[in-house]
Amino acid sequence: MYQKNDELIATVVATGANGEGIIKDENFVIFVPFCLPQEKVKIKLLKVEKKYAYGKLIEVIEPSPFRVKPFCDVFGKCGGCQLQHVNYDKQIEIKKRTILDAFVKVAGINVDINDVVCGSSVVRYRNKLQLPVTQTDKGLQIGFYAENSHRVVPVSDCPINPVWTSDIIKCLTEYMQKNNLKGYDEFNHTGDVREITAREVNGSLIITLVCLKKSIKNVNDFVEILKQRIDKEFTLYLNINDLKTNVIYGEKFVLVHGKSEYDCNMLTIKHSMGVRSFMQVNDEVCAKLYSKVKDSIDFDKTPVVIDAYSGAGLMTAYLALDAKKAFGIEIIPEAVAIANKLAKRNGLEDRITNYLGKCEDILPNLVQSESKLNDVCVVLDPPRKGCDIKVIKALLTCNVSRIVYVSCKPQTLARDIGLLTGSLIEKDGILTKNDCDINGVYKVDELTMFDMFPNTKHVESIACLSRK
C-alpha cells in the first residue's frame, strides 16, 4: 500500500519506545522521530516493510502544546538527543509510559512507578565527552555521530555536555590544523586522530587523544594549546588504536602530561579515577540512584549483599558500609582490580570479596552457599541486554529474600522481572506469557524511575522485589 518516498499528512497517536511518534493506519504502523501525540504532521516514508514503516518529519502542521523549541542547533541531526522538542514534564511522562508499556507488552504485568528522581539540571549534566574525529571531502570534522550512522555531525559545543566542551574542540582543531594532522578516514583506514575523550574528575580533566599510529606529531604543542585555554588541572593521554573497529580505545595508553589518576569521593567512598575507570555520566543522579539502592535494603533482614555486574565496585563498597558481607561480580579484570583497591582504601577489605568472571558462572553457586548461612539481597545492574537466564534461574531456585534490579533498558528489565514474578515462563530458550494464575517466586514492591539522561530517550530505573 505504502511506498518509499511517499509523502503524507497524518496525526500522531502515541509515542514509541525510542521517543518517536507513532502513526497508525489500521494495522500498519509508521514510526516518525521528533513528533508528538495529537500533532498533525507532514512526513516522508524512508523505509517501508510489510506491516510497518519508518518516516521522516517534514513539517509540523498542528503542534502539540508540549512542543518547545530545541536549544541545540544540531538537534535532529546528531544522534545524541531525541527529546529536546518536548517540554521537560512531558519528557518525564513519555519515559514513564515507556517503562510501564514495556512491563505490559513484554511481561504482561501492570506496575506503578512510585517515584521519579531527577537531577537539578537538564543541560550540562554529563561529566564525560566523547567526540569522533573524521576526515571527509569537507575537511576535518569533530562532532557526534548521526543516529545509526558513522557520519560525523560537526559541532562547536554541546549543551548537554560540560561547559569545557567548546574549549576542547577549539584546542584540538587548532592543534590539528597547525600540524597538518588528519581525522580518521574509516573507509581507507587512514588518518592521525580517531577520537578525543575527556572526563571531569573532581574539577580536573582526563583527556585522551585516540590515535591511529604509535605516536603523533608535536603532541607537546597540544599540551601548550590546552594550557592556554583550559583553566583546570588536566591530564593528557595518547591511546593507540590501529584496529578496524568501533571500539573506541586500543589496548595501549601513553601518559603525555599530568597525573595518571585523580582522587575523588562519592557518598563517602574514597576512590581514584583513571583513564580506564567506568563511572556513570551524571554524577548527581548516580549518587541518588546508589542511595536508593542502599535505602531499599534492610541490612538487619538481609545482612549479606551480592552486587552482580559490579563494575569498578563503588556501589559494592557503599553497600558494604552497612552490610555484614558484600560480594561483587564483574567480568572486566581492570574493573575488579580497581574494586579491590577501592575496598582496601576504604578499610572494607574484610567485608568485600570481588569475583572476576561472568555472573552466570559465579552467581548460582554463590547465592546457593550464602543463602544457606544468611538472608541474602542480590543487587543486579546488568548491561542493556539484561541478565543471563542462568542468573534468573539461580534467583528462582535459591532462597534470596530481596532483589534490587537497576536497569538502563526497560524492555529487558520487564522481561527479567516477568520471569522472576512468574508472568513469563522460559522453556528451551523460548519465552511465553503465563496467562494462568500467576504464582511466581517474587513480587514487585516498588519501581522508581531516574532521569539520568534528560533530553535523550534513555532512562534508568530500579525495581525492588521481595520473595513471596
Ligand SMILES: C[S@@+](CC[C@H](N)C(=O)[O-])C[C@H]1O[C@@H](n2cnc3c(N)ncnc32)[C@H](O)[C@@H]1O
Ligand atoms: C551497567 S554496568 C554497571 C556497573 C556498576 N554497577 C556501576 O554502577 O558502576 C554493567 C557492568 O556489568 C559488566 N558485565 C557485563 N556482562 C557481564 C557478565 N556476564 N558478568 C559479569 N559482569 C558483566 C560490565 O563490564 C559492566 O561493568
